[in-house]
């Protein structure tokens with residue numbers, strides 16, 4: 001047998017024995033896994049259901065249509081494109097659909113919690129577009145909406161981005177829209193992180209305020225790795241685009257064209273099938289219980305960490321994640337991430353707002369509860385986990401302690417399946 005399967009088994013063991021705190025990860029169900037590992041991977045299907053550039057697409061047409069219909073129902077939207085291979089691809093399609101190279105955009109600064117694709121200088125978004133950004137207030141760790149408006153009115157970006165990778169609070173989409181309207185900008189929400197909580201109404205909905213919305217499908221939404229674009233009916237006619245022949249296109253046509261043939265070729269129908277399965281699961285009432293548990297676990301973890309003297313940026317969380325500022329503990333994010341890995345706890349180092357350390361070192365770590373909730377952990381386990389993290393941070397160079405914490409971690413996870421919902 002190919003050695004790759006030994007490595008896959010090794011990775012399964014790693015995932016099973018450890019505590020997974022990476023805020024952007026989750027564990028999918030066996031059914032999602034089955035769909036993604038199916039014969040659908042063999043099929044080419046450039047185009048969209050009913051309008052393909054290849055023969056034999058009757059079955060994948062049904063698969064993709066089901067994925068679209070379920071996503072529409074789940075988020076209560078009128079337009080969905082399930083083809084983006086990843087969150088970044090979904091985002092690239094938005095840029096292509098809405099802007100011309102060189103146009104100005106405004107997103108949350110990467111060092112304050114934004115994502116690479118929201119204008120980072122090392123990403124296509126920062127390379128091809130002019131970027132201005134907003135951030136959080138130093139004292140509160142909360143988005144500074146006044147500063148955002150001030151910069152927006154002065155700089156007049158063509159597109160405003162509401163979204164984050166490392167911000168633990170809900171977003172005021174109505175406020176973003178007010179500002180976007182003042183300058184005639186397109187408002188795009190990237191809900192890659194909180195999508196599962198948004199789907200269940202546990203966080204503010206972006207759909208009535210934002211022109212377009214993108215997400216990943218693999219974080220709190222608990223599907224296979226991938227991306228998706230959504231839009232409410234009201235925005236369908238907002239941006240008629242003229243083709244070279246002079247015809248006006250609907251926004252949905254423009255978005256579809258931006259994904260294929262704009263930035264992608266053949267869609268990954270096996271992944272789209274996995275998305276359809278995950279959306280079906282998310283429509284079930286069980287997913288609501290899951291999403292509520294993700295949120296309560298995050299709140300319990302933030303409290304348990306605070307009780308142990310950790311500084312949580314903004315003082316808590318409304319969603320599934322939190323940023324821990326480690327400066328008062330005398331350790332940095334890089335060494336903490338490394339020590340936690342030795343104790344079988346995975347998380348990622350992360351810059352905190354107004355960080356004085358580089359992105360390679362950082363002053364913080366980001367913790368999330370989506371994955372450990374899927375494994376069946378509850379509020380009381382969050383106290384145990386905060387205790388284990390604290391032990392690691394207090395003994396960051398003590399291999400004996402790290403080994404003993406690892407033992408406790410493995411005991412806690414013993415007998416727990418990856419997917420327990």
Ligand code: PLP
Pocket residue numbers: 024085086087088089091115117163164165190191192193216226227
């Ligand atoms: N947008 C946000 C807000 C994200 O946090 C991420 C991933 O972390 C992405 C987009 C990109 O997703 P992907 O890694 O699938 O390209």
